[in-house]
Amino acid sequence: MSTFKLLYFAAASTYTGRDHDDFPAPVKASELFALLEDRYPGITHKVLTTCAVTVNYDYVDLEEADAALVLGQGDEVALIPPVSSG
Template structure:
């Protein structure tokens, strides 16, 4: 279980290579944040993360999978990450 984010923030959980890239398992980011700006915000903090990790990852908000590409397409009401939400970055995992 992740710690509760501070007021005005949401938690982002980094799994597998996302955690390796950021050297973090969890981080609090300021809320609200439109979902379509999430990857840009992370790219500003961690140069190269979008191409290396995010473009191949799944994203959840409060345990519900969301489509980051669709969020900014204008075809749906804009999804906004709110205070207290939990976002997870889930890169592909291989098994052997």
């Protein structure tokens, strides 16, 4: 089965209780947040609205992502919540 890996950091890891998940591929990048909301109800409001997203180490804006952007076999996606410093 083809999969991509989704890495969780900080608040995303706390919310899911995991540091990563493997999801079936392919998936349109624009559908990622809906997929996560199905698996972790409430994550959109609590975490995703403030997260940056990377695909294979490149930042992407899922709201402006090209409709052709597909998460495929072996891709690594990361959810990176904002980091505060003090």
